[in-house]
Each structure stands twice: as C-alpha cells, then as structure tokens.
Amino acid sequence: MNYRENENLVAFAPFGLENSWTLDAYRSIGGYQSWQQVLSGELSADDIIDKVKASGLRGRGGAGFPTGLKWSFMPRNAPGQKYIVCNSDESEPGTCHDRDILRYNPHALIEGMAIAGYAMGATVGYNYIRGEFFAEPVPRFESALREAYEAGLLGQNINGSGIDFDLHMFVGAGAYICGEETGLLESLEGKPGRPRFKPPFPANYGLYGKPTTVNNTYTLASVPTILRKGPEWFAALGPEKSGGAAIYSVSGHVEKPGNYELPMGIPFPDLLEICGGIWKGRKLKAVIPGGSSVPVMPGEVIMECNMDYESLREAGSALGTGAVVVMDETTCMVRMLERISRFYYAESCGQCTPCREGTGWLNRVINRVIDGKGRSEDLDMLVEVANKIEGHTICALGDAAAWPVQSFIKHYRHEFAYMIEHGGRSIVEADGKAAA
C-alpha cells in the first residue's frame, strides 16, 4: 500500500481546506449528511450501532475497546435521562491529535456526538475539554457549536424530526486523572477527579447517576466518515481487528515530528520514513509506541512491527493513543524513566495506597540512582514496587505507572546498572553518544 496516498482520510479529512473548522468547509466534504439521514428517519439507532460494529472502530483513547459493543451496553430504551460524554481531556504524554481535531475539524466531533447520542438514546451531551486548551481549541469548538445550533442541527425537535439533542462544552482545570472516564464524570459533577470503583459501569451509573457513555474525541469524530463511506471501507483501511486509520502523534527524535493520520497497520519503518527518519543522521534506539503508559520497545523490535492494536500487543506493547515517542542513540534511558515516573507520581489522585505511595517510591529510587547514590538492590526493588502497584488500584493509572518501569528495566537494565556502578554517570555519556 502507498500509505502517503491514504493520508487524512477520516478525522483529518478537511485539513488543507481554507478555514477547515467552519460549517461550510465541513459540509463541502459531506459533513452532516449522516446526521441529516438520522433526522429524516433513514438511519435507525440499530443501523448506526450495527455499522459502527462492522467498521471495527475501537476506542482511540488508549484502551482500544470496540466502540459499537460499548454503545450496545447502553440501556437505550430505559426511561430517564441518558448522556453521551466526549473525553477531550487529552493528556497522555506524547499525545496531541485531539487538540488538532478540536482546532481544525470540530464539526466532525459535533456530528459524531449527535449520532452517538441518538444511537444510545442520549438527548444531552457534554464535551469535556482539558483546561489548558482554553485559549484556542475551546473557542474553536464553542464557535462550531454555535454554528451548528444556528444551522438548526442541534436542539429540541430538530427540524421537526422529533429528535432532541443538546450539546454542551465543559472545560477542565488540569488533572491527568480526569482522562480516566469515571474520574472525568466526577470532574463533570464539579468534584475532584477521583475515579470510581467499577462496577457499576457508566452505562448503568454514569453522570449524575444516569446511564452514560464516554468516548474519546477521535473515536467520535471518526463516526460520521464511517457512516458516509461505509463500514466496509473503513474496516478495509486497516488489518483485521484494527479497522480504520490512526492518528500517529510522532514526537521526539525524528526530522519531521507531526500528527499523521494514516491507515492502521502501517509498518513502523514506513511511518518513520514519512517522518523524515531519525534526526541528525543518528540511529534509532527505542520507541514508546502509544503514549507514556505503554511499555517501551527497543528499536530493532519495533522496526519489525506494524502499527496496529494486535501487532503491537503481540510484540509486548500497545497502540495506546497512537503517540509514538522516538528516541535516538543519545537518549539516557534512566533519565527518561525518571521523567515518566515523576509524571505518574505528580498525577496520582491519591485514593489508592499502592499508587499514591508506590509512585513516589519509584520516582525517589530512580532519582537516587541518578544522584549517584543507587544501590545494587535498587533495580529489583523498582520492579517489585511496580509489580505491587499493577492490578491493585481502582483505575489504570497504577498500571500505567508500573509498565514503563517494568519495560525500561527489562530492556535497558544494563544502563541502570552502569549508572549505579559509576556514581550516577550515564552509559550514553561513557559511550560518547550524549546529545550536545
């Protein structure tokens, strides 16, 4: 496949159009056609869910759960208010494509939320946008929302269809944990974003205790294209079990970092080539393929890998959010892990002891190694602490804190051992590879 010819086919489709964020631009690529079919009664809720299931769309927020299946869990015909909530609290380190959807194609998200709401019997939606997006993505989304209302696409009894859908925006205030869906719901209720114990799942007990489905921005923004071009078209973009496209946020040591929307399953070497290769003519050392929470992969392993859910899982990591963090040969893996461990320590909400205490231990022990005070038993202790966090907390932040520690030490144990033995000196400095 020529991957370059299949770039920007889904949520990035209007990119390149003048003022791509406007209603006119979105309509010029067929935007709101699917929603109009819903409003005119041509597309039923069952049809929508069947098509989303057939497309193979999986949650783009990191977990990769099949979207159509998630939607089918909602008690659609139960009486009472139900909600659709979009998670635009993009904050997984390395991930920055939802910001571009909000800035450059907000109408795809609005249409996707309206369709999702209709399919699940939810007449009210909230889009939870992270607080730091206040200056640019928030006003873009707000103005698109205004346009959609003014064009009669949202509201009560829309165009006499008997269909109601009201969509609101919510702006957070800085907390990674609010990207966890039940933490997000707590935040939306005006509380600290401490995740809830599950079950009950949000489909039964969500926002204000009502049935709620939370989906990621890119997931929802993909729905209009799926319905317009057909689930078969979407599924065929990627390999089996990984339908559609992914937006790879490629950052770090490449010549052309960027957000690239490309078919699922692109071989890593092709993706790297599109990004101009490793910068400064250096060699590839390692890649974190799906945001800081997923296990790191040595360069030679990922060079043999395709970028989709199943291939990366089989290779011992995960597609996660599609955030591809590339590290060249000058990267000190101990310092890299220190920065990652600091993040989870800072962002732990503190309600589960293994995570609250364990993330601090991880960070302090790694810092001890960097400060030249590491002990030979520290590496085993780090792995042991990580193992005691993993699987012992209410939400996945604990697992996300553990996996980098386990994988960095598994693949780069010699770098940690070298630093401990040499009073804090990094192996990359000893090799003369340290970056200027």
Add this chain to the structure above:
Amino acid sequence: MNEKTTRTVALSDHAREVIDHWVAKFPEGRQRSAVIEALRVVQHDNKGYLTADLMDAVADYIDVPRIQVYEVAAFYSIFETEPCGEHHISVCTNISCHLRGSQEIVDHIEKKLGVKTGESTPDGKFFLKREEECLAACVNAPMMMIDHVYYEHLTPEKVDDILDKIE
C-alpha cells in the same frame, strides 16, 4: 448547613454573569458542576490566584458547601491558592519536550527572570509555575504555556522575544 459569615468580597458582575452561563448548562440542582468554571473566572479576575474569601463567595453564590469549593481548588493544577505573579508560565518538560531540549528552556527562563521554578518575580509580573506535565503539543516540542496561550518550537531566543512582549 454552614453558617454564612459576612463576606468582605463580592463577586464582580462579570464573574456572576459567567457563573450563571455555566450553571445553566447543567440540570436543576446540579450547580456544583459549575464550580470549576466559577473558580477559573474568579482566579482570572483576581490576577492569577484564589483567596479563601473568593472561594467562599463562589460557594455562597453557587449555593454549595464551601468545602466543596476548597477541595476543587486544591485538586486541580490550574488553581493557585497562594499569592503569585500575574502571568503564569508553565514549561512542559514531559517526555517529548524532554527529548527536544525543554531543560534548556527552563534553565533559560530561570536565569532571565532570576527566579526558580515555583517562584514569582518580585514585581509580581511573572509566576514560573512549574515544570509542566504534558500539554498535548508534543509534535511541536519544546513548548510552554503562558496564561493558556501555547508557544511552540521554542528556542531561548524565541523565549526572550515572547517574554519581552508581555505587558
């Protein structure tokens, strides 16, 4: 319920208007959902930080227990509950920015402003808030945020230019 003591501060008309706008987005009786937005506008109007009186005024206006406002102010990183400089500077140093030289940016700003991370300049103009966690601009690293405005592809020279232009 909590005894309402006499307030020495009143919310501005602007703040009330913004809070009313947000309260209207939530179902009847769910006005607690507006606490975050209320604190945001009040902090902004108070030159970048919250006081106990302001938090009490928000709680009383929205009609929620004061503790519910305090816990939100304490939980979220955007809120400051101690006096600090007006313009909040947050330099991301998370992985993608770390790989593209964010440490140099932090060092440069500390030197230029003569303060350490977590401190404000004596004139009250700048607050070098913290080494920020990921702000989702990773492909344009290194980056920083000043009062919610993102500045990307930073170099020390660009930082000088940006800071010098802030009134």
